[in-house]
Structures are given as structure tokens and as C-alpha cells.
Amino acid sequence: MQKVYFDSAATTEVRPEVITRMVSVLKEDFGNPSSIHSYGRSAKNHIEQTRKNIAKYLGVKASEIIFTSGGTEADNLAINSAVRDLGVKHIITSKVEHHAVLHTVQEIENRTEIKVSYVDINTDGSIDYKHLESLVSTSEEKVLVSLMHINNEVGTILDIQKVGNLCKEYGALFHSDMVQTIGHYDVDLSTLNVDFTAVSAHKFHGPKGIGFAYIRKNSGLKPLIFGGEQERGYRAGTESVHNIVGMDEALRLSYENLDTEKEYIAGLKKYFIDLLSTAIDGVKFNASCCDFDKSTYTLINVCLPISEEKSGILLFHLDINGVACSKGSACQSGSGKGSHVLTEILSDEDLKKPSIRFSFSKYNTKEEIAYVVEVLKKFIEEE
Numbered sequence: 001m002q003k004v005y006f007d008s009a010a011t012t013e014v015r016p017e018v019i020t021r022m023v024s025v026l027k028e029d030f031g032n033p034s035s036i037h038s039y040g041r042s043a044k045n046h047i048e049q050t051r052k053n054i055a056k057y058l059g060v061k062a063s064e065i066i067f068t069s070g071g072t073e074a075d076n077l078a079i080n081s082a083v084r085d086l087g088v089k090h091i092i093t094s095k096v097e098h099h100a101v102l103h104t105v106q107e108i109e110n111r112t113e114i115k116v117s118y119v120d121i122n123t124d125g126s127i128d129y130k131h132l133e134s135l136v137s138t139s140e141e142k143v144l145v146s147l148m149h150i151n152n153e154v155g156t157i158l159d160i161q162k163v164g165n166l167c168k169e170y171g172a173l174f175h176s177d178m179v180q181t182i183g184h185y186d187v188d189l190s191t192l193n194v195d196f197t198a199v200s201a202h203k204f205h206g207p208k209g210i211g212f213a214y215i216r217k218n219s220g221l222k223p224l225i226f227g228g229e230q231e232r233g234y235r236a237g238t239e240s241v242h243n244i245v246g247m248d249e250a251l252r253l254s255y256e257n258l259d260t261e262k263e264y265i266a267g268l269k270k271y272f273i274d275l276l277s278t279a280i281d282g283v284k285f286n287a288s289c290c291d292f293d294k295s296t297y298t299l300i301n302v303c304l305p306i307s308e309e310k311s312g313i314l315l316f317h318l319d320i321n322g323v324a325c326s327k328g329s330a331c332q333s334g335s336g337k338g339s340h341v342l343t344e345i346l347s348d349e350d351l352k353k354p355s356i357r358f359s360f361s362k363y364n365t366k367e368e369i370a371y372v373v374e375v376l377k378k379f380i381e382e383e
Helices: 016-028 038-058 071-085 099-111 129-138 160-170 241-256 258-279 314-320 340-345 366-381
Strands: 065-068 090-093 115-118 143-146 173-177 196-200 211-215 299-303 355-359
Touching: 016 241, 038 065, 038 241, 065 071, 071 099, 071 143, 071 173, 071 196, 071 211, 090 099, 090 129, 099 115, 129 143, 129 160, 143 160, 160 173, 241 258, 258 299, 258 366, 314 355, 314 366
Parallel strands: 090 115, 090 143, 143 173, 173 196
Antiparallel strands: 065 211, 196 211, 299 355
């Protein structure tokens, strides 16, 4: 049986070079970074060099990069600390955010008197910028706007420059989950009015369990995890040196090969769209995922013309044919719930049909795409 992986928005295959460097660090530089002897100093040097490298890629200061276990922790750090430390009384977000943001905001709303507002979403997956400005400009409380740069389910790209400028104009703080962005797009945070971001290494061919938060200098944020002085006091606990180095290597390779790999992956996406449109009558592409200016080149989200009864076994059918993909985000696919993102943008009729996210990487091929389309076509045509 052929096996193909089209779920890179959930996690990516780790590059061989990343594994090699991580193993080397595990063998040679196993010291505790807080120790003052040579073993500790060597481990600490890896951490600080990675911090400098990341800062250089993003156009920020090394002191503004705080290592975390991934995007979820970074989102929690920014949102919870902004409410606790920065006087935020009003959070403005959207109902199509990743649950790392939505559930954090809901938990804060349940235990505090914080006001939460949700900006309207258009049918193409974009936010209503006029509604956002209305919410920010009329708020009488200190505002935190939390909007992701690239949606992990449908790929819609936020006009982050526009939102940042709007937040600056009205004195609001701006947090943006950039988990689907970093490693896939050039980002210069020095040109954006963004106060906090969240990043995960396993989205750009790095290891799981490591990521970072960007926290603008002098923001006033205080730590959530206590016990030591690691990460400039923001996050206590012995650092995972091999994972940090793995993230460093993965990000370096992603940006060194960005133009070539971006062109290749965008070509795969276009080929998938063209082949699927030709092979299957009635297929729909959700939100603006066919528009390369409005959506990321790394994924598509398709609504398939399959009956409600038959749709229940679609993912199982794909899996037994060796095809890995997602119904919505991987974080929610095991819950049995429908996609909260698609609920906001699809009609009731289309919500009854199965929608599948296919996401791509440098390791995919056109031959794999042709195979997936053939599997889908046969399934749909079977009685």
C-alpha cells in the first residue's frame, strides 16, 4: 500500500540535518545550561546562539525571544500575563482562532470580569476590519487584540500590518499566533506593531515540544512559571538544549531554502486544486484557500460532494489507503466535534458535507497528489 502524508499543518517531517545536529548535542553537550563548568557553558552557548539567530531572522532583539514548549504555551503566556500584568480589561479576538487562544480567552472570561468581544468573520475566512476598528476604537478599557496571522484550518492570511497599525492608533496591545507563518514566510517584526507572537518548531521541520514567544522589550510581562531564573526569568526550568538546537537548525534551513521550497510547494497546491477540480464534479474550496494572495501556499481545505451518511467513513477510507490528512485541525480531530472554523464560514448545507484539509511540504510530490485524487474519485463514485 502506498503511504502519503498530507498533514504538514499538523506537524512536519523532521529534516535529517536537524536530527543529526540534535543527536550530536545529546551526545556531546549534555550539561545543564545553568551550571558554571565547561559542560554547562557549552550548553548555554547553544541556547544563546539560537536566540540570536532567531532574533536576526525576525528583525528583533535576542532578549525578546523566550523559549517555550511550543505555540500553545507561548499563546497562554502572552494572553494570561497581559491580563494579569498589563491592565487589560477587554480582549478582542475571533471565533476562528486556534483553541490555544480561544480556550485561554474563555477560561479568563469565566474566572474574571474581563470583557471579550469577537470580530465578525467574512465567508472567505477573513475578518471584518471595519468591525474590528469599531470594537477597538469604542472600547473604554485597555484592549488586547489576539488574531492569528495564518489560519491553521483554511489558510486565510490576516493583514497583520493593518491590524498592527490599528492597534497602535488606539493604544491596544496586539498578540498574533504565528505558528503557521514562521519558517514559511519572511517576517520582519521590527516593521510590524506586534507585541507578542507564538511559534512552534514542529511546523517547519523541527522537533516537537519546543517553540518560542516573542515578547516586545519593556512590555511589562511577568513570568507564569516559577522556580529558577532561566529565560530571563520568564520561564523557570532546565532548558531542552537539544530541542532548542534542533529548532535553530530547522529554522536556518527553512529560511536558506525558502524561495525554492515555497515555489515548489505552491506548485503542488496549484496542481492539487487543478486536478481535484477536473476529477470531481461539485468539489468546493473553502474560504479563500484557492487565492494565493489571501491564503497560505501550504494548505487547501476542500468540501467534497459526499452524502452525510457516507462522509462518516471518509477519513477511515483515506487512512486505510495510506493517505494522512485532517478533518479540521489535528488538535480537534479526535474530539468528534465539527470544525469551529468552518462553522463560522460555511452554509448549513455545506456543513453537512465532509471538509478535508490537505497540507503540503517539500517532501510531497505530484505523483502523491495524483494518487490521493484517484482514491477520492473512486470513493465518491462507488455506490
